Amino acid sequence: MNETCRKIRADILSISHTSGHGHIPTCFSVVEALYAIYRVMRHRPEEPLWSERDLFVLSKGHAALGHYCTLAACGYFPIEAVAAFGAFDSRFGCHADRFKVPGVEASTGSLGHGIGVAVGMALALKIQRSDRRVFTLVGDGEANEGTVWEAVMVAVDQRLDRLTILYDHNKSQRRCLQIPNPAERFRAFGCTVSEVDGHDLQALETALTRSVDRPHVVVLDTIKGHGCQTLCEEVFAWHRRSPDSATLTRLMEELHAG
Amino acid sequence: MRGKFKQTVTELAEADDRVLVMLGDVSVYQFNQFRERWPERFYNMGILEPTLISVAAGLASQGLVPFVHTIAPFLTERCYEQIKLDLCYNRFGANLVTCGASFDYAWDGPTHHAYTDLAILRLLPGMEVIQPGSERELDALLRSQYANGHPTYFRLSDHPHAIDTGEVVFGKGSVICRGRRDVTVITAGPLLGEVVEAVRDLEVNLLSFHTLKPIDRALIAEFAHTRLLVVHDAFGLLEAVQELGGLRVWYHGLPDRFCGWYGQLQAIRQRLELDAAGIRRAVINLLDVAP
Numbered sequence: 001m002n003e004t005c006r007k008i009r010a011d012i013l014s015i016s017h018t019s020g021h022g023h024i025p026t027c028f029s030v031v032e033a034l035y036a037i038y039r040v041m042r043h044r045p046e047e048p049l050w051s052e053r054d055l056f057v058l059s060k061g062h063a064a065l066g067h068y069c070t071l072a073a074c075g076y077f078p079i080e081a082v083a084a085f086g087a088f089d090s091r092f093g094c095h096a097d098r099f100k101v102p103g104v105e106a107s108t109g110s111l112g113h114g115i116g117v118a119v120g121m122a123l124a125l126k127i128q129r130s131d132r133r134v135f136t137l138v139g140d141g142e143a144n145e146g147t148v149w150e151a152v153m154v155a156v157d158q159r160l161d162r163l164t165i166l167y168d169h170n171k172s173q174r175r176c177l178q179i180p181n182p183a184e185r186f187r188a189f190g191c192t193v194s195e196v197d198g199h200d201l202q203a204l205e206t207a208l209t210r211s212v213d214r215p216h217v218v219v220l221d222t223i224k225g226h227g228c229q230t231l232c233e234e235v236f237a238w239h240r241r242s243p244d245s246a247t248l249t250r251l252m253e254e255l256h257a258g
Numbered sequence: 259m260r261g262k263f264k265q266t267v268t269e270l271a272e273a274d275d276r277v278l279v280m281l282g283d284v285s286v287y288q289f290n291q292f293r294e295r296w297p298e299r300f301y302n303m304g305i306l307e308p309t310l311i312s313v314a315a316g317l318a319s320q321g322l323v324p325f326v327h328t329i330a331p332f333l334t335e336r337c338y339e340q341i342k343l344d345l346c347y348n349r350f351g352a353n354l355v356t357c358g359a360s361f362d363y364a365w366d367g368p369t370h371h372a373y374t375d376l377a378i379l380r381l382l383p384g385m386e387v388i389q390p391g392s393e394r395e396l397d398a399l400l401r402s403q404y405a406n407g408h409p410t411y412f413r414l415s416d417h418p419h420a421i422d423t424g425e426v427v428f429g430k431g432s433v434i435c436r437g438r439r440d441v442t443v444i445t446a447g448p449l450l451g452e453v454v455e456a457v458r459d460l461e462v463n464l465l466s467f468h469t470l471k472p473i474d475r476a477l478i479a480e481f482a483h484t485r486l487l488v489v490h491d492a493f494g495l496l497e498a499v500q501e502l503g504g505l506r507v508w509y510h511g512l513p514d515r516f517c518g519w520y521g522q523l524q525a526i527r528q529r530l531e532l533d534a535a536g537i538r539r540a541v542i543n544l545l546d547v548a549p
Binding site for chain 2: 069099100105106107109110113115116118120121122123124125127128140147150154157158225244
């Protein structure tokens with residue numbers, strides 16, 4: 001595991017423990033994807049509103065803690081600021097507010113919204129003849145929402161070749177409405193599709209820099225809870241739960257053993 | 259009113275290259291010339307109203323000024339959460355412009371009737387809610403509000419009135435007439451045409467509001483010593499008036515049931531006692547009640 005990604009996971013665990021909040025397994029499935037996005041994006045952490053920055057929208061907004069820890073790792077703010085995660089007057093809510101957190105382009109949380117906003121951003125940049133890129137991260141559970149597929153249809157119809165949709169295929173819906181063969185479905189919608197190991201940073205960066213002539217969907221084969229065996233084995237029990245002190249110690253040991 | 263909408267937006271687009279039009283496959287012919295002139299600023303995007311709103315939010319986030327247009331119930335009731343979150347919560351400004359007000363599509367039945375839009379959109383923080391009654395009001399309000407950074411709702415009607423309501427200023431109501439009786443009739447939108455005819459010799463006060471949010475509290479307060487009769491073919495105006503509290507208010511409007519008739523607008527208004535004769539009866543009934 002990449003050491004920065006391990007650090008991001010450790011921060012997620014610690015903050016979840018101290019705050020009593022957090023969707024840990026869903027964050028753990030996208031740590032490498034979030035980090036890879038910010039490694040390939042054009043951005044300036046010291047100047048979050050830089051006019052030439054690429055844009056990222058976290059459509060699966062409940063992975064906000066993972067996003068905050070990634071932004072901190074990139075230098076947007078010190079990780080200590082995130083410790084008040086979910087507290088009454090914290091800047092860092094369980095779903096992100098774009099007016100409170102530097103680097104957050106859109107406030108998300110309700111599923112099936114962020115991808116449509118990202119499509120609008122990509123269309124705006126195309127109209128403005130800008131070469132800036134737009135990235136959005138969508139969950140497989142989120143893709144139960146019909147608006148996800150509406151947005152994909154519009155992106156294809158408008159030929160938004162600067163839009164990259166990362167699809168977190170962490171199989172979270174195995175007890176509910178499943179979407180088998182997502183890559184096949186996105187191809188059928190007219191997207192260019194890449195399939196990668198969502199925990200392989202190098203493979204992610206290669207996919208995210210692929211040159212395409214239409215919307216690019218990167219299907220991430222991920223494991224919900226990746227990095228801690230306990231979380232992987234007890235995905236549903238840990239969906240929204242924070243560890244007590246003893247459990248935190250055990251999860252940290254598992255994280256650093258991998 | 260759709261023709262005026264097209265004309266005004268075209269004039270705005272000539273002067274402001276941030277303006278673009280997004281349609282949900284409605285009023286497409288109206289915008290043929292617009293599309294030919296500015297193909298990169300015209301999008302008949304598809305019949306996917308929630309995504310029209312989300313995409314408009316993304317466009318606005320990058321400084322563009324979208325006009326999103328389709329049929330009222332589909333752009334408002336279906337898309338309530340997109341309007342609430344993608345536009346209002348994110349504070350991305352866009353113009354939502356609908357056709358099919360109240361019973362304009364009478365013949366299509368309750369799936370196409372739209373009377374909750376004004377009421378539900380009033381509840382959203384940052385939202386501006388406008389029901390122009392005439393083309394003149396529409397033109398003035400489009401020009402003053404289209405690029406102010408707020409999400410703004412414009413509810414068009416195919417049956418506008420042609421009454422001169424005086425100076426058109428966003429957030430300001432109009433005094434149509436003042437009478438010697440202690441009843442003030444309050445209405446909004448195209449229904450003013452029926453109301454004017456209904457009360458022409460009844461010596462009541464008559465107010466009309468093209469802006470339902472923010473409502474002109476000062477004007478209502480000026481008439482708060484009288485009995486107020488809200489006459490409206492939608493929900494929303496009564497609630498706006500009652501923001502003041504402490505008023506003596508009556509409502510002559512819609513029942514709590516679906517209006518499952520077809521035919522033409524005027525037939526439904528007649529059935530609901532919202533034609534001039536029905537409104538007149540309601541006003542006289544109130545006048546006959548001792549203050």
